[in-house]
Amino acid sequence: MVVANQKGGVGKTTTAVNIAAGLAQGGLKVMVIDIDPQGNASTALGVEHSEGTVGTYEVLVDQHPLIDALARCPDLPGVWVLPATIDLAGAEIGLVATVSRETRLKTALDGFFDHYYVDYVIIDCPPSLGLLTLNALVAAHEIMIPIQCEYYALEGVTQLLKTINLVKGRLNDTLVLSTVLLTMYDGRTNLSAQVADEVRKHFERETLRTVIPRSVRVAEAPSYGQTVVTYQLNSVGAQAYVSAAQEIAERGATGF
Numbered sequence: 001m002v003v004a005n006q007k008g009g010v011g012k013t014t015t016a017v018n019i020a021a022g023l024a025q026g027g028l029k030v031m032v033i034d035i036d037p038q039g040n041a042s043t044a045l046g047v048e049h050s051e052g053t054v055g056t057y058e059v060l061v062d063q064h065p066l067i068d069a070l071a072r073c074p075d076l077p078g079v080w081v082l083p084a085t086i087d088l089a090g091a092e093i094g095l096v097a098t099v100s101r102e103t104r105l106k107t108a109l110d111g112f113f114d115h116y117y118v119d120y121v122i123i124d125c126p127p128s129l130g131l132l133t134l135n136a137l138v139a140a141h142e143i144m145i146p147i148q149c150e151y152y153a154l155e156g157v158t159q160l161l162k163t164i165n166l167v168k169g170r171l172n173d174t175l176v177l178s179t180v181l182l183t184m185y186d187g188r189t190n191l192s193a194q195v196a197d198e199v200r201k202h203f204e205r206e207t208l209r210t211v212i213p214r215s216v217r218v219a220e221a222p223s224y225g226q227t228v229v230t231y232q233l234n235s236v237g238a239q240a241y242v243s244a245a246q247e248i249a250e251r252g253a254t255g256f
C-alpha cells in the first residue's frame with residue numbers, strides 16, 4: 001500500500017508509520033519502505049539512516065538485495081524498515097539513464113517475496129510525482145491518500161488521480177485507490193467537518209470511518225524516534241491510528 005499525496009505536510013509520513021504500528025499491534029508483519037529523501041519515516045521508526053547507511057537508494061540504484069538493506073524497528077516487533085538516507089535525493093538523477101527505471105522497486109519486492117513473507121508493505125512517498133513516487137505506484141496494489149482537514153484539502157488530488165490512471169493503463173493494472181484517510185481533524189472547527197463531508201462525498205467507499213484528530217502527541221512522537229502508537233498508546237491520536245489500521249485489515253487485500 002502506497003501512501004501518496006503530492007501536497008506536503010498532509011500527514012503522509014505520520015500515517016505510514018502509525019498505520020504500520022497499528023497493524024503490527026494486531027500481530028501482523030509489516031515492511032515500511034521509506035522513499036522520501038527526507039527520511040522522516042525512518043526517523044519516526046527509530047532506525048539508523050545517516051548518510052551512507054544501506055537503504056532505499058542502494059536497492060533502487062545499485063540493485064542491492066532488499067533483504068540485506070532492511071532494518072528492524074527497535075520498538076515494534078514485526079516492523080521492518082527500508083531506510084531512506086539523504087543520498088536518495090540523488091536517486092531520481094541516478095535512475096534517469098538506467099534500464100527499467102520505473103520498475104526497480106517492483107523487481108526488488110518480487111525477489112524478496114520469492115523467499116519471505118510479510119502481511120503489508122507500506123511505502124511512504126515524497127511530496128512529488130517524480131520517479132521515486134512512480135516506482136512506488138508501479139510496485140503497489142493499493143493507494144491510500146491522507147487528506148488534511150484544511151482549506152484546499154482536495155487540491156492536488158485530481159493530479160494524483162490522473163497519474164494513478166496513467167500508471168494503471170501502462171505500468172500496473174492492479175493499482176487501485178483503496179483508502180482515503182482524513183487527518184488532522186479539529187473537532188472545534190466547522191471547517192474540519194465541512195472538509196470531511198466534502199471528501200466523503202467524493203470518496204464515498206474509500207474514506208475510512210475513523211478520522212485522525214489533530215493532536216500534540218501525534219506531532220511530538222517523532223522527536224522521540226517513535227510512532228505515537230509506541231509513544232502513548234492511550235492518547236486519542238494513537239487510538240485513532242490503531243482503529244484506522246483495524247479497518248484497513250478488516251477490509252482485506254481487495255481494499256473494500
Ligand code: ADP
Nearest residue numbers: 008009010011012013014184213214215218219
Ligand atoms: P507529510 O509526510 O505529508 O509531509 P507529515 O506526516 O510529516 O506530512 O505531517 C506534517 C506535520 O504535521 C508534521 O510535523 C507532523 O508531526 C504533523 N502532524 C501530522 N499528523 C498530525 C496530527 N494528527 N496532529 C497533529 N500534528 C500532526
Ligand code: MG
Nearest residue numbers: 012013036040
Ligand atoms: Mg513525509
